[in-house]
Amino acid sequence: MMDYEEAVKLLNMMQTPGGKGGEPCSRHAPEKVRQIGTDLETLGIKVSDLDTLNVIHVSGTKGKGSTCAFVESMLRHHGFRTGLYSSPHLISVTERIRLDGDPLTRQRFVQYFHHTRDLLQAHDRHVGYFHFLTLMAFYIFLEEKVDVAIMEVGIGGAYDCTNVVRKPLVCGVASLGMDHTAMLGSTLPEIAWQKAGIFKPGIPAFTVKQTAAALAVLQQRALEIGCPLFLCPNLSDFTVNRSMDKEVNEIGDGITLSLKGEHQRDNAALALCLVNLWLHDRGHAVTTSSFSQSSSNDLTSARPFCLTPAMHKGLACTRWLGRAQVVPCGHLTFYLDGAHTKESLQDISTTSFALQHNWPERCTESPFSPTGFADFADLQAEIATPGTADSFLRAAHVTRTRRAHQITAAALHVLQHRAYERHCMTYADDAEDLPEFEDRCHQRGEDIPNFQYWATVLELEMLVLVYVCSLVGFIHNVP
Structure with missing residues (x-):
């Protein structure tokens, strides 16, 4: 069995010129999304198997990682077994794949790396860095029987490797801006089109306040795809009840975020909407709000609600290295x-x-x-x-x-x-x-x-x- 350093060395040899994050799937290569489905079958996984992961899928330019971290923390504090896939990493590649909030141990990483690489090589498949890690993440989450897989898009959305998921429970789009223009397009509407590519028919999606140009594209894509799209309320519109939990009470009466900065408030509001919808779908409704789309072309605003103690504690205890x-x-x-x-x-x-x-x-x-x-x-x-x-x-x-x-x-x-x-x-x-x-x-x-x-x-x-x-x-x- 190879050691951790050897595994990382072999993984780094898969890097593309784009760097450690690689180029997940460019707008010119939608076939890469289909190919990852074929590669999953090489690992003994059907694309339909991913539906059992109860996926929360998040795209965006800024804040999608922080949003995913908030989501993971809240659901973990609700008692669910969580899997989180994010990029890039700061120190160790094991940070990209987390179980119950913790990066994979080196021993587990080597074990799963070895298994994934051997199966791909047996079929003469040579894939890129991000492609490989995405396959490995899906395999790990299925093997570890997580209750929820929180998947952060790598680059874009429509043609990202993570978009192989056909039936996520809910999708989110964080704040949009200009990034990766060589791959996603040179204008904000083009980039918004890519980010909205994770929308699925009948699957609710949430977004935060965007520029008019970006929001118009998100709405149009949602309408074309048949995806009910909601605008998140301000974080200040949510409420918190006093809790019987002494540890939760010590946090305070208001909503406390462990990640500082005004922009994190939008990320937290998005995370709350995603978690509430996920809980609602799993039979743990926090609010009786209807999630049906309005008949008009106007964007429906999601209703704010009263946080559960686990949500309150999860937001206050979120850890996201290198971000605020x-x-x-x-x-x-x-x-x-x-x-x-x-x-x-x-x-x-x-x-x-x-x-x-x-x-x-x-x-x-x-x-x-x-x-x-x-x-x-x-x-x-x-x-x-x-x-x-x-x-x-x-x-x-x-x-x-x-x-x-x-x-x-x-x-x-x-x-x-x-x-x-x-x-x-x-x-x-x-x-x-x-x-x-x-x-x-x-x-x-x-x-x-x-x-x-x-x-x-x-x-x-x-x-x-x-x-x-x-x-x-x-x-x-x-x-």
């Missing part, structure tokens, strides 16, 4: 987030500014790593705007390159030195080398920020990591 994540580390607190579109960059800058407004003694660091991003000039212009510049006090701008590991090293080197300088000014008069700084932290029993932990995240097409350093005492703004 707070990492305490000794006398430093790191706020980690990322963006791959101009709109996402604006969302992060707004969140960052809010954090600084609440804690003015804190400072923000933003390594800026635009690798292969088509709208690089637009992003530079966005960072130069007064509002964003106020939020990103100091951006470590690294030369555009495809070599993500070099960007990572350069950006994190700047970050570590600046955090070190501030920390040193708080506790010592003389400068110390980084190794001595690390030794000193160890002697104090403080953890050293594992900067390499976040290295893989910079392999996305463009990413801004927001680090807000919380220091005790005087903060010196190093120019």
Whole structure:
């Protein structure tokens, strides 16, 4: 039996020029969706078998991963066995396939990788990175007998490998924007057409507020396909009852999100609608709202409802690494987030500014790593705007390159030195080398920020990591 490192090496050999995420299924290759159905049969799986996974299928440009994380957490807190398939991963490929909220163990990953690869090779099938992992995820979820499989679309929707699912229980479309234009189209309506490709006849779907152009396409696609489409209410419209559960009561009376930022409120509202519909279908209705589509061409708004204690707790306990994540580390607190579109960059800058407004003694660091991003000039212009510049006090701008590991090293080197300088000014008069700084932290029993932990995240097409350093005492703004 191969070990984990060998399995990852073999998997990486399947990568396409698009990177670790690969190109799930481009708009020019709808036959790839049909091919994954054939490959499933190679693994002993009929496409109809996927119906037993009670799939929740989510597409979108921004927030689909966070939405899936919210959904998984809420259903797990309801007591269901969950399977989550998402991309990309931050540190380990095992993060892409989760059971009950936890990434696969290395042992399980190797076991299932070996089985999937051997069956494909026996039929002389050589597939790409994302294609392979999608096959493996479906196989694992069936073998592990999950109650629900939450599937995040890789790229697009219509021709994505995950769209082999014919009868999901419910679909969701997160916020739409311009991304992967070479594959999905150069206009927002074209991209919306692709994202709405996951709609299925008679299967309810939900979306959040979109631009008029994007929403018009979603509505038209839903009408053509025969998919009842609903607009999610604002998160503030949902209510929470006091619970008999002491742990839930301690969270508070209002809806608490573990993932910070105004944009996460839309993701949470979408997740609530998806979970409510899923529970309704499984005979665990939270609300008596009708899910039938109105006879008019106007988009029907879903009714808000009162959250169950499990929903309340699930939203408050969701963990999604690298997205609106707070990492305490000794006398430093790191706020980690990322963006791959101009709109996402604006969302992060707004969140960052809010954090600084609440804690003015804190400072923000933003390594800026635009690798292969088509709208690089637009992003530079966005960072130069007064509002964003106020939020990103100091951006470590690294030369555009495809070599993500070099960007990572350069950006994190700047970050570590600046955090070190501030920390040193708080506790010592003389400068110390980084190794001595690390030794000193160890002697104090403080953890050293594992900067390499976040290295893989910079392999996305463009990413801004927001680090807000919380220091005790005087903060010196190093120019």
